[in-house]
Amino acid sequence: MSEQAPKGFFARFKELPVDSTPKTIFVAVTLCLFCSMIVSVAAVSLRPVQEANKVRDKQVNILQVAGLYEDGVDVAEAFAAFEPRVLELASGDFSADFDATTFDDRAAADDPELSRELVEDPASIGRQANFVTVYLLNDDAGNLDKVILPLHGYGLWSTLYGFIAVEENGNDIYGLQFYSHAETPGLGAEVDNPRWKSLWNGKRLHDDTGTLAITVDKTAPAAGADFHIDALAGATLTSRGVDNLVKFWMGEEGYATFLAKLKEGAV
Numbered sequence: 001m002s003e004q005a006p007k008g009f010f011a012r013f014k015e016l017p018v019d020s021t022p023k024t025i026f027v028a029v030t031l032c033l034f035c036s037m038i039v040s041v042a043a044v045s046l047r048p049v050q051e052a053n054k055v056r057d058k059q060v061n062i063l064q065v066a067g068l069y070e071d072g073v074d075v076a077e078a079f080a081a082f083e084p085r086v087l088e089l090a091s092g093d094f095s096a097d098f099d100a101t102t103f104d105d106r107a108a109a110d111d112p113e114l115s116r117e118l119v120e121d122p123a124s125i126g127r128q129a130n131f132v133t134v135y136l137l138n139d140d141a142g143n144l145d146k147v148i149l150p151l152h153g154y155g156l157w158s159t160l161y162g163f164i165a166v167e168e169n170g171n172d173i174y175g176l177q178f179y180s181h182a183e184t185p186g187l188g189a190e191v192d193n194p195r196w197k198s199l200w201n202g203k204r205l206h207d208d209t210g211t212l213a214i215t216v217d218k219t220a221p222a223a224g225a226d227f228h229i230d231a232l233a234g235a236t237l238t239s240r241g242v243d244n245l246v247k248f249w250m251g252e253e254g255y256a257t258f259l260a261k262l263k264e265g266a267v
């Protein structure tokens, strides 16, 4: 009787029952690898689409805060009305050192060369970039009509990122809106409620003495209703965050120098 040659690893594996432990582990591992490959390929191939959507979303928000967004509008075409410029906060001057179409404000805030750690930090942002991208909008006659300024700060649960639209006089607010936050729907997330957003339209930043007077609170400040945005009901903490961040960005550490130049007509 001839002796049978010893079977190889794969032959022995093949002969195992389907519900054996090695085969169960093999199927589980193969399935995991296959699924993770699909997820990785999807993530990599969809990245350009995600980036394009992010850019479009930002453009939509800028159009909205400036009152230029309508359903069905060609976003890229409408956005061409804006001139992006990189602004140096300390001097209030535009910088020619960066390309405004590609400058990344958030990356700049993390870059020690382009940002500074805040000692007083009412907006709870930790670091502030020395440069930010602002958007200029001209009227039909080619004169400056509005500036759209980015701002951000902490609410109750999250950092709110948004834009404020200020008229060419550097004092009248056209609108404010946030495009990213994680406040609670129905409470802090009511910052997105069109009714609340509309409260910002026509409010003023500085009173007649030049003092920053804009306030988000349950009661109006001494300066009066022109400077008052009603705090959100049931969301005092988010409202306080918005009050802090607006005051911070409109103040000396933020756009004060630039706003003063706007008032002088020097932009």
Ligand SMILES: Cc1cc2nc3c(=O)[nH]c(=O)nc-3n(C[C@H](O)[C@H](O)[C@H](O)COP(=O)(O)O)c2cc1C
Binding pocket: 156, 157, 183, 184, 185, 187, 188, 189, 232, 233, 234, 235, 236, 237, 238, 239
């Ligand atoms: C689950 C949960 C989520 C909340 N989310 C928010 C929020 O996003 N923003 C906020 O200001 N308050 C939020 N609050 C309420 C605050 O804890 C606090 O009660 C409120 O800000 C007080 O506002 P009021 O003085 O207008 O009532 C939340 C409360 C709970 C229980």
